[in-house]
Amino acid sequence: MVKIIRPLLVIFGGLSLLTGLAYPLVTTGIAQAVFPAQANGSLIEKDGKAVGSRLIGQNFSGEQYFWGRPSATSPMPYNAGNSGGSNLGPTNKAQLDAVKGNVDNIRKAHPTQTGPVPVDLVTASGSGLDPEISVASAYYQVDRVAAARKLPATAVRKLVDDHIIGETFGLLGEPRVNVLELNLALDQLARKV
Incomplete structure (x- = not known):
């Protein structure tokens, strides 16, 4: 059971960091750099x-x-x-x-x-x-x-x-x-x- 749950938790954690943290930070940073007035x-x-x-x-x-x-x-x-x-x-x-x-x-x-x-x-x-x-x-x-x-x-x-x-x-x-x-x-x- 641990063999199945551990990879699922790693994938869940990795995708959460990627889509919940990294992606919003990158898109916000690009928007602030390229279109600061519109982004605000x-x-x-x-x-x-x-x-x-x-x-x-x-x-x-x-x-x-x-x-x-x-x-x-x-x-x-x-x-x-x-x-x-x-x-x-x-x-x-x-x-x-x-x-x-x-x-x-x-x-x-x-x-x-x-x-x-x-x-x-x-x-x-x-x-x-x-x-x-x-x-x-x-x-x-x-x-x-x-x-x-x-x-x-x-x-x-x-x-x-x-x-x-x-x-x-x-x-x-x-x-x-x-x-x-x-x-x-x-x-x-x-x-x-």
Whole structure:
């Protein structure tokens, strides 16, 4: 019996050390060496303090800030510990009511806008934590943000233009704007004026 158990324990111990200790240490070391920012959460710092991540949306609700996509996480919005969509289909009454309510709120907050509301301002992403909005959504909000900050709309629009992220690898996805980065730049612009 000892002849059978001893090799099994040696193999178990060796594989545990290899896959449970050596492999994670090597991959973590490589990630830290090659992609340190991404390996540490893609954090955005302001005055030496982390204020958020480029990868997780935040709840901006003030008139003076650009708003991101609605969040589908619960029990609170933009809860990174509870990522996930609502799982409501496009014909579900609760989903239709939520989108209609979001459209009404967006229209009320942007009385100067008469065109269609960009879809990403009224629907949540699959993760419920999307940190980015479309360029159209950012432009849609320029007048409201400029008025709330008492800034020229042209200056706020230029700020949006400066924060457009192009397609990934030049061909995947669509141009977009990271809401947290844009709002931090907006705070800096307001301090300069």
